[in-house]
Amino acid sequence: MGQIDTVYDRLALTALQEDIRALYVARLRLIVPETTNVFLLATEDAEEMETPRQAFGVAEEIKTLYLECYEIDLAHVESVFEVDAESPDLPLGTYRVQTLPAFQQIII
Numbered sequence: 001m002g003q004i005d006t007v008y009d010r011l012a013l014t015a016l017q018e019d020i021r022a023l024y025v026a027r028l029r030l031i032v033p034e035t036t037n038v039f040l041l042a043t044e045d046a047e048e049m050e051t052p053r054q055a056f057g058v059a060e061e062i063k064t065l066y067l068e069c070y071e072i073d074l075a076h077v078e079s080v081f082e083v084d085a086e087s088p089d090l091p092l093g094t095y096r097v098q099t100l101p102a103f104q105q106i107i108i
Contacts, residue, residue, distance in 0.1 A: 013062075076096070
């Protein structure tokens with residue numbers, strides 16, 4: 001395998017159970033160089049009583065999983081306002097696209 005410059009992560013966190021997401025991120029950090037950027041696409045259910053600032057910001061889980069090693073740039077947020085006819089009481093969803101440039105460590 002050649003050098004990995006960027007990881008395109010489309011919905012891996014969404015597909016994984018919450019209790020193993022941290023293991024996934026830890027494994028990712030082991031197999032890609034520290035200089036690798038991550039392009040992360042995630043979908044999330046809207047939280048009840050969520051403010052617009054929360055809905056259009058970086059999710060706390062993303063901060064917890066990635067902030068130690070990456071800067072987080074929220075590139076795009078799109079809320080889904082369509083109600084599911086089969087489950088009208090479920091909260092709406094939010095799509096978030098985050099770019100995670102590799103943390104540039106400066107040693108003095």
